[in-house]
Amino acid sequence: MLLETIKKDFIQYKSQAESGEFLTLREAAFAEFEKLGFPTTKHEEWKYTNLKSITDNTFQSTCEIKSLVNELFNASIESKLTANFLVFVNGSLVNELSKIIEKDNSIVISSLATARKNNQVIFNQHFGKYAKVEGQAMNALNTALLSDGAFVFVPDGKTVAHPVVIFNISDASDINVLAQPRNLIIVEEQCTLTIVETYYATGINASFTNVVTETYAGKGAHVEHYKIQQQAGVCYQNNFTQFFQEADTNINHVTLTLDGTLVRNNLHFYMNGENCNSLLYGLYVTDNNDFVDNHTRVDHAKPNCFSDEKYKGILKGHSTAVFNGKIMVHLDAQKTNAYQRNQNILLSDDATVNTKPQLEIFADDVKCTHGATVGELDEESMFYLRSRGIPENMARKLLLTAYAFDIAEKIKIPELVELLEQKIDGKL
C-alpha cells in the first residue's frame, strides 16, 4: 500500500523536476528501490525487524506547516542551547524557527535545497558518495524521494563555534505523514564540528521518517555527533547514518533512543585513512510495544585505527530491542583495535532482546573484543544499597540511572546532558 503512494509520489516528482545530474541520480535510485522492494524479515539484516506495520499503511508527504510546532520546538531541551538551528517539519524547512548564529561566512549551514543551488560544486562532489544505494532499499528510497534536510560545509581548518542542531518534527495531526530528510555534512581538513540531530513528533496519526545522513570527515577533522530520538505517538523511523573518515579523524557518536514505536538505526563508519578514532555509544530505553533496532557497522579499512562501541539498553513492558554490531577488519588493516559491548537490562518478563556481535577479521595483527549481556539489575548491588537504608524502588532507580548516564555523559554539551538525564530519569 505504501509502495503505491511512493510510486505516485515519484511520478509526480519527475513531472516537476528539472532535468540534469540530480534527476538521473534519483531515477537510478528509484529503479534500485523498485528492484529491491521494502526489506522483509527474509533479509539477514532485517531478520528481527518487521516493516509490515509501515508498508501496509499509507503515509503522505506534505509541505503544510502548523503553528503548533512552534510550541513543541520552544518546549524542547535542544531549543535552550546556544546553537545554530535548522528546523524541519515533515521534512520541510521551517524558516521562522531556523536560526544561524555562526559568524564565519565561509562556513555554510543551510538547507540541502539551498545548498544544491548555492554550493553546487561541493554538493555534487559529496552527495550520495558515502551512503550506498546499491543493495540498500531504504537509502535508495530516500535518495529518490528526499524532501529536504540539513547541509553543513566546514572548509579547511575551521571550527564551528556552536553546535548545529538538526531539529526534526513529524506532525501527524491531520494525516499519516511520510518524511524523507537527507542531511549532508562535509567537514574538511582539521575542522571541528558538533551536530545534534534530534527527532520529535506530534499528532494522533502515524508518521514514518526515513532519513539518511552522510558525513565526510577530512584529514584530522573532529566531529561530535549526537542523535536524540524521542518521537512520542505512533512513529516509525528508519535512520541511516554514514561516516566517511579520512586519516587522523576523531568521531564521537552518541545515539539516545528514548521513544518511538519502531526505530531502526543503521550507523556505519568507514575508516579510509590511518590513525582514526571512531567512538559509537548508544542508549535505548524502551517501553510498551516499542521496537528499537541498532545495526552498526565499522569498516576498519586502513591500519592503526581504533574503534570503541558501547550500547546499553533498558527494556520495560512488551518492548523489543535488537543490537547487531558488525566490525569489518579489512585485509591490510593491521594494528586495528576494536572494542564492542552491548549490555541490556530487562525490567519485565515480556521484554525481548536480540543481540548479535559480528566480527569479520581479515588482517592478522589486530586486537578485537566483543561482549553482550542480557540480565536484570545486579542483586548484590541492590542489597548493598538497601542495607544502607535506601528503599528498594530508590535503589533500583539509582542503579538504572547510573547505568544509563554512563552513555548520556558521552555527550559533551553539559547543559544538554543535564536536561537529557532529567528526561531519562523520568522514563525510569
Next chain:
Amino acid sequence: MLEIKDLKAEIEGKKILNGINLVVKPGEVHAIMGPNGAGKSTLSAVLAGRADYAVKGGEVSFNGNDLLEMSPEDRAREGVFLAFQYPVEIPGVSTTNFLKTAINEKRKYLGLEPMEATAFLKFMREKMELMEMDKALTSRSLNEGFSGGEKKRNEVFQMAMLEPKLTIMDETDSGLDIDALRLVSAGVNKLKDGERSFVVITHYQRLLDYIVPDFVHVLYKGRIVKSGDASLAKELEAKGYDWIKAEVEQEANT
C-alpha cells in the same frame, strides 16, 4: 539491644544455622569466630536481611522489634549496619550521592527533616577526617576501582556516617595488610561510645588485638559451642579449632 533465640537458617535446602543463641547489650563488643563453613557469614547475612537465606526457626529481636520481619532497608534505618566482607563496586553512583540518599532516607524514616546540602558536606568532612579518608575516594564512584583496603575503609567510613546502633562486621580483616587493618580498627574504635554495639565476625584473632572484644563466641556447625572472654581468642590462635571440634564431637557421642 540484640537478642537471638534458637535461630535456624538454610540456603538452597542446606542447613547452615542450627539454633544460635546470642544476647548483645548496648556498648558491648562480641567476637564470633569459627572455622570455615561454620556459618559465620550466614549469620551476618540473615541479620542484615539477605533474601537468599531462608529462616527456618527462632527469633531475633532488635531493641524490642522483630528484626526478621523487617526489610533490609528498615533494619538499616533502625540502626543495624553490616560491614560487607566483599563490598560491591557500583559504577556511576558517587559515594557522596549514595551517602546523602542513605542518610536522608534514614532521617525520613525517623521523622526528621532531610539534611541540608551544606550541613551534609560539613558532616561528611568531619567524618572523613575522623576516619582519615582520602578526599578523592568520595568523589569517585562507589568502591569502583578501590583496593581491598580502600573498600574496607569505605565500609567503616559509611558506618561513621550512618551512626548505627549495632554494627556487624563480616570478616572485615580478610584481605587486609597490617597497615590497613590498623586504620580500619582505629576507625571502629573511634566510634565506640559505650552505647554502640559491635558483632565482629572473624576467622583470625589478629583483628581482635585492635578491636578488643568483651565476649568471644565460637561458631561451629551452625551453633555457638563455646563462649568466653578475649582470652578465648588467644587460645584459639595458639591451638587452632581442632580441640573445639573434638570437644563437640565427644559431647555428641556421650
